[in-house]
Amino acid sequence: MEAEALFRRQCAASLNEDGTTDGQRLVRLVIDTYREQAGSIRSLERHANLTLEENEALQVLLNQANRSLTEQSHLLEIVLNHLPLGLCIFDSEQRLIVSNIRFQQLFGLEADDTRAGTSISSLITKIDGLEKPEVRAATREGRADGGRIRRREWEMNDGRIIQSVVTVLPDGSNISIHADITDDRKAAERIAFLAHHDPLTGLPNRIRFREQLDMALGARKPDDQIALIHLNLDRFKSVNNTLGVSAGDKILRQVADRLRALAGKSNILARLGSDEFAILQCGREQPWNVMALADQIRRELSEPFFRGEKAVELSVSMGIAVCPKDGTETELLLKHAGVALSHAKSGGRRGERFFSSEMEAQLEARHALEADLRRAVHNEEFELHYQPLYDMAERRICGFEALLRWSHPTRGRIAPMEFIPLAEEVGLIVDIGRWVLKRACTDAATWPADIKVAVNVSAIQFISSDLEEDVSAALAASELAPERLEIEITESVLMENRDEALPILHALRQRGIRISMDDFGTGYSSLSYLSSFPFDKIKIDKSFVNDIVDNKEAFAIMRAIILLGNALGMRVTVEGVETAQQHDLLAQEACDEIQGYHISSPRPAFDVPQLLAGSQRSGKAQAV
Ligand code: C2E
Ligand code: CA
Ligand code: CA
DSSP: OHHHHHHHHHHHHHHHSSSHHHHHHHHHHHHHHHHHHHHHHHHHHTOOOOOHHHHHHHHHHHHHHHHHHHHHHHHHHHHHHHOSSEEEEEOTTSBEEEEOHHHHHHHTOOGGGGOTTOBHHHHHHHHHHHHOOEEEEEEEEEOTTSOEEEEEEEEOTTSOEEEEEEEEOTTSOEEEEEEEOHHHHHHHHHHHHHHHBOTTTOOBOHHHHHHHHHHHHHHOOTTOOEEEEEEEETTHHHHHHHHOHHHHHHHHHHHHHHHHHHHTTTEEEEEEETTEEEEEEESSOTTHHHHHHHHHHHHHHHSOBSOSTTOBOOOEEEEEEEETTTOSSHHHHHHHHHHHHHHHHHTTSSEEEEOOHHHHHHHHHHHHHHHHHHHHHHHTOEEEEEEEEEETTTTEEEEEEEEEEEEETTTEEEOHHHHHHHHHHTTTHHHHHHHHHHHHHHHHTTSOTTOEEEEEOOHHHHHHSOHHHHHHHHHHHHTOOGGGEEEEEOHHHHHHHHHHHHHHHHHHHHTTOEEEEEEETSSOOOHHHHHHSOOSEEEEOGGGTTTTTTOHHHHHHHHHHHHHHHHTTOEEEEOOOOSHHHHHHHHTTTOOEEOSTTTOOOEEGGGHHHHHHHHHHHOSOSOO
């Protein structure tokens, strides 16, 4: 019993360590002892001619050995049946010496199937008949004593995975340990899957995509072409902001499903980041095939998500790089597709671009401009110029539009159309816009009380900053009456962020601030935008004025828009009036205000008093 207690302790100690090998070591211990005992008994029996005393002594020894053997067998049984692992031992002729209940359970065997003496082959036949396990993995390694260790994984019919470790001793006998590793393996597989896949869509992630690209490029034959499309959803951030993250996630899953269907089995699809995807098209002639695929993607993703009332419409920008033309290495191909994507984005989105080497140079210039722009915000390198708004009935300047000017330390003056879209893209427009509001209100507070100031506000400022707060701060700091401030917005504000923008616009208007619809006629000019908010003013884009003197149709369109504004009770300003003829023609229409070089180009703030004095003196529209 002492020995049993010892073995129990050894057993426990061994099993407390981790897993199969320890169990195996313990059983090894038992077997070795067993063998030693059996060996000494056989050597004693071989001595035939013994004296009576010797025989008696032998008997005592045999009895002791038998007792010891019985004890050992008992202990072995305890160990075997407490072992949480399946175990079996075969002799050198591959006949079963011993196995435990766990072994039967793991392979679905009956006690009868595992009787001592059963051959290994009949046991395998039985297991096959019951379970038909599949070998998932097999390895073998040599041991210092001349034996071997074989490892195998079986996938059972019911999905369980059983690992077997077979130690083959130099004499051919073997001990095998079997464990159900289904849970461990599933956890490991899940971890491995998550390391290489995106949990939201189940698509391969950036790491996995790089590996796949590596492999595809590695396996490419000299004439093969590989096209890489880098996709990005346009303005997905604002969808997330408006509808919430969970609706955003739903849309991303739907996007992934649509792309999956388009990519099919022959192309490799991955999600590279939040709203970024990539598709690899291998073994096709290019650029035709990738063009066709990009075309399908654009059409498929322009179909609304969440049909019905809550329908969301998206567009996508794509950058395409083709191996070998645009690079034969993973890094380069990815970089070039990214460069092409940046171009697609900055070129007004909704479309695809193929990489070209000029793009790279342009992109570098853009990066340099972006760095300069950041510094400019910090160093306040901006200035506001003011362009008069001329009241046709009163025949005098009634306000000024604030227009941003940037004096670059080395490049000189940079036009707003060159840096504002970039500032919007990188979010710097929020800080710039805040500065413009403050500066414009402060300048306007020094002008006569009946002169208004108009400030342009970007769509981005409605989503990425607290516009109401910025306006309040600018008014408070300058003590400008809210009625003297006009905010100019374009259709894009209502197109992209309608749900966020409308409450802000209403709140601003409630406080007496006027809201103008700028550049009317250039975008969709949808009446639904005009009717969705009670704008105080419509500004007809300068492109309409160009031809009104010579082209009757152009004039008819201008007149119709003026009438529309009047009918909606909105003031109408015509922009870009450059000549006296244009002015005279508009003077006959119900046009409230004009703006343009005919009155004055935008001028620095210190010219404002002079402009006002000139307008007062002349009392008529002419260059002041
Ligand atoms: P916009 O709001 O339509 O401003 C009018 C633009 O027309 C100005 O260009 C102005 O200089 C130009 N312009 C004025 N009169 C005439 C004319 O008779 N003929 C012609 N051909 N052009 C005329 P600018 O200053 O280059 O500004 C361009 C655009 O940049 C602005 O268009 C506006 O969208 C944007 N912008 C300017 N300042 C700001 C700002 O502070 N914030 C924001 N968000 N955008 C601004
Ligand atoms: Ca404007
Ligand atoms: Ca305008």
